[in-house]
Structure formats: structure tokens, C-alpha cells
Amino acid sequence: MSTKAPRIPLGVIRRLPVYLRHLKQLEDHHVQTVSSQELGAQLDLNPAQIRKDLAYFGEFGRKGIGYEVRYLIDKIEQILKLDREIPVALVGAGHLGIALCHYNQNKPGNLVIGHVFDNDPAKVGMRIGQVVVRPAEQLERCLREHQIRMAVIAVPAEHAQEVADRLVQGGVTAILNFAPAALRVPEHVHLRNADFTSELQSLAYYVLD
Amino acid sequence: MSTKAPRIPLGVIRRLPVYLRHLKQLEDHHVQTVSSQELGAQLDLNPAQIRKDLAYFGEFGRKGIGYEVRYLIDKIEQILKLDREIPVALVGAGHLGIALCHYNQNKPGNLVIGHVFDNDPAKVGMRIGQVVVRPAEQLERCLREHQIRMAVIAVPAEHAQEVADRLVQGGVTAILNFAPAALRVPEHVHLRNADFTSELQSLAYYVLD
Numbered sequence: 363m364s365t366k367a368p369r370i371p372l373g374v375i376r377r378l379p380v381y382l383r384h385l386k387q388l389e390d391h392h393v394q395t396v397s398s399q400e401l402g403a404q405l406d407l408n409p410a411q412i413r414k415d416l417a418y419f420g421e422f423g424r425k426g427i428g429y430e431v432r433y434l435i436d437k438i439e440q441i442l443k444l445d446r447e448i449p450v451a452l453v454g455a456g457h458l459g460i461a462l463c464h465y466n467q468n469k470p471g472n473l474v475i476g477h478v479f480d481n482d483p484a485k486v487g488m489r490i491g492q493v494v495v496r497p498a499e500q501l502e503r504c505l506r507e508h509q510i511r512m513a514v515i516a517v518p519a520e521h522a523q524e525v526a527d528r529l530v531q532g533g534v535t536a537i538l539n540f541a542p543a544a545l546r547v548p549e550h551v552h553l554r555n556a557d558f559t560s561e562l563q564s565l566a567y568y569v570l571d
Numbered sequence: 572m573s574t575k576a577p578r579i580p581l582g583v584i585r586r587l588p589v590y591l592r593h594l595k596q597l598e599d600h601h602v603q604t605v606s607s608q609e610l611g612a613q614l615d616l617n618p619a620q621i622r623k624d625l626a627y628f629g630e631f632g633r634k635g636i637g638y639e640v641r642y643l644i645d646k647i648e649q650i651l652k653l654d655r656e657i658p659v660a661l662v663g664a665g666h667l668g669i670a671l672c673h674y675n676q677n678k679p680g681n682l683v684i685g686h687v688f689d690n691d692p693a694k695v696g697m698r699i700g701q702v703v704v705r706p707a708e709q710l711e712r713c714l715r716e717h718q719i720r721m722a723v724i725a726v727p728a729e730h731a732q733e734v735a736d737r738l739v740q741g742g743v744t745a746i747l748n749f750a751p752a753a754l755r756v757p758e759h760v761h762l763r764n765a766d767f768t769s770e771l772q773s774l775a776y777y778v779l780d
Binding site for chain 2: 370371372373374375376378379380382383405406407408411441442443444448450456457458460461462464465466468469471472473511512514519535536537538542552554556557558559560561562563564565566567568569
């Protein structure tokens with residue numbers, strides 16, 4: 363059971379970072395207010411959908427004026443918990459894990475991959491930027507010690523379920539899975555599957571003949 | 572100017588793979604027909620949005636019955652050009668490039684990364700599964716020779732614009748960019764920025780306190 367009430371649809375939560383990124387671009391261009399009509403046109407979304415999405419969290423817009431850009435950025439960052447530092451664990455220091463770790467360090471934000479684990483003794487002790495790879499045996503203990511609730515899985519598909527089970531055991535409640543495997547997690551855990559294939563697929567539409 | 576008429580909003584094109592993946596799951600569960608209401612509930616989207624999205628491409632549903640799952644899968648695959656093999660070039664054989672290449676080979680589909688390029692002599696000639704890394708000098712010539720229209724950029728941010736320019740020069744019209752850089756491309760080229768940060772951000776919402 364979720365501790366949140368009301369329950370927000372997943373689609374809404376997935377659109378919030380899209381709104382956020384766009385609002386930050388508007389702010390960079392010194393735009394101070396924006397209407398749901400303008401946002402809808404800029405993001406190819408129904409203005410009513412945008413108003414409904416944001417209304418889950420409160421009354422952010424004003425009739426005839428729209429949304430104040432800075433205020434809405436602050437609110438969405440609060441909703442997504444981007445106003446505090448969140449430690450993230452990464453399991454799997456293969457090519458993908460290393461790439462994700464570098465990416466995270468090069469684009470500093472509030473989500474910090476501070477712990478990386480691998481079961482390969484050859485990788486344990488390896489430095490990825492400021493982070494040192496730890497042995498997988500320490501996973502659960504380390505998660506609990508540092509109260510880590512969020513994790514990224516970047517291991518081969520055949521190990522992904524075991525890793526997910528151990529993450530849950532260690533107290534993780536939000537998992538981003540890069541392994542091409544359908545994972546089972548308890549109801550209270552949120553699982554997201556990263557999907558490179560979908561990105562490529564929707565791009566194929568734009569290949570001109 | 573686009574050669575397509577009517578011009579389909581980007582948001583619609585990005586939702587098609589989501590519909591497709593879900594329809595394939597329904598098919599796996601032997602579901603034969605589905606209504607836009609059911610799809611909307613399952614995908615957290617407005618049923619009217621789904622009907623409108625699909626209506627850009629034709630009349631796929633029937634009143635009182637809904638959509639035939641198999642038929643709609645075929646149609647979306649045609650729209651996204653997933654019914655033919657599309658060659659994809661990858662530039663950058665670093666950790667991310669290697670990971671993407673392995674991923675593509677492990678999940679075979681119609682989008683085939685068959686050519687990989689890098690400007691580092693130490694990487695040229697390296698095998699990634701069935702593909703051999705080629706020198707970056709051959710990029711434009713190879714793209715033209717094999718009529719490659721789609722490419723993935725996985726180089727450091729500071730080289731991404733130069734690579735994009737050369738891809739366009741070689742005839743590429745659809746680019747998936749993994750470099751954290753804002754790239755400029757001509758109007759006829761479709762650029763998509765992969766965004767690991769947004770994925771993590773929307774996941775942070777589910778971190779329970």
C-alpha cells in the first residue's frame with residue numbers, strides 16, 4: 363500500500379520532468395508566465411491534460427495569467443523531491459554502469475550515484491570518477507547504513523531479478539532497471555524499465571525514404 | 572520542408588511505441604480486442620487522446636468493439652517503419668556506445684546497429700559482438716554507401732556537434748543523441764536527446780520517506 367494519498371497516475375509523474383525541463387528552458391529565455399494553452403502547443407499535449415496533471419498537486423495557475431514559471435519550477439521540484447539530495451545506488455560496473463556513473467557525475471543534480479556494486483572481483487576497487495566499486499556482498503548492509511531508497515540495475519538480464527530482490531531487502535523503494543528482463547517486485551516498490559528500443563523505434567518514423 | 576502530410580505532432584509519434592509495447596503484452600495474454608477506454612485506463616492516458624492519436628493515421632477502431640489488437644500492432648509497426656530493416660550507425664565506441672551496441676544485438680529487432688565509428692586509433696578494429704569499429708574518417712562515405720539515415724551519437728559532449736554535422740552531411744535524417752549537449756541540426760533532420768536524468772527524476776517521486 364502506498365503512503366501517499368491521493369494516488370497519482372504514473373503517466374502524470376512521468377510528464378512532470380518533461381514540464382520541468384521545458385519550464386527551465388522558458389526561464390532561460392526570460393519567460394515569466396505561461397498558459398496551459400502555450401505549454402500544450404509547445405509540448406504537443408492537450409492543455410486540459412496539463413491543467414489536470416498539475417491540479418493533482420494544488421492550484422498553481424491563475425485565470426487569465428497562467429502559471430508563473432519560477433513558482434511552477436519550485437513546486438514541481440518539491441513534488442519530485444528534487445529540492446534535496448537523494449543518494450542512488452548502482453549495481454553493475456560494466457560498460458553501461460560506468461557510462462551512467464560518468465553521466466551522473468558530469469551532470470550534477472540532486473540525484474547522486476554515490477555507491478556502485480559489482481560481484482566481479484576484478485571490478486571491485488575500481489574507481490569511476492569519485493566513486494569506488496564495492497563488492498556485491500556489501501549491498502544490503504550498505505543500503506541500510508546509508509538509507510538508500512533508490513537504485514539503478516545495470517547487470518546482465520540473468521542476474522537482474524536477484525539484484526532486485528536484494529535491493530528490496532536493503533530497503534530500496536524505487537528501481538530503474540536497464541537489464542532487458544521483466545522483474546517482479548513487491549507492491550510498495552516502484553519499478554521503471556529503461557527502454558532504449560522505444561527511443562529508437564519512435565525515431566524510425568522520421569527516417570525519410 | 573517535410574515530405575509527409577499531414578504533419579504529425581511529436582508527442583503522437585512518441586506515444587506510438589508505448590501503445591505498441593502495451594498491445595504486444597495484451598497479445599501475449601491472448602487479448603484480441605481492446606477499447607480506447609481500456610487502453611486509457613491501462614496507460615494512464617485520456618481515451619480521447621488515444622483515439623485522436625490513432626486517427627491521424629486512419630480509422631483503426633470499430634464502434635462498440637474497439638481495436639483489434641493484432642491489426643493495430645501491424646498498423647503501428649507500418650507507421651513506425653518497424654516492418655522493414657533499418658540500418659543504424661553509432662558514433663562513439665566508449666562505454667556507452669559499447670553498451671548500446673551489445674543491447675541492440677541482444678534484443679534483435681528491425682533497427683540494426685551495423686556500423687560503429689570512433690576517432691580513437693586504439694578503438695578502431697575492436698570487435699563489439701559482430702560489428703567492427705571503423706575509423707571516423709570513413710563516416711560520411713560509409714553512410715552514403717549504405718544509405719544509412721539513422722544514427723546514434725555516443726561521443727563526449729565537446730565532439731557531439733561536429734559529429735552531428737558530419738552525420739547530416741552523410742545523409743542522416745534521424746539522430747538519437749546521448750551526449751549532454753544541445754545540438755543544432757537543419758530543419759529536415761529529426762533530433763532526439765536521450766535523457767537519463769528525466770528517468771531518474773520521475774523515479775525520485777516514488778522514494779518513500
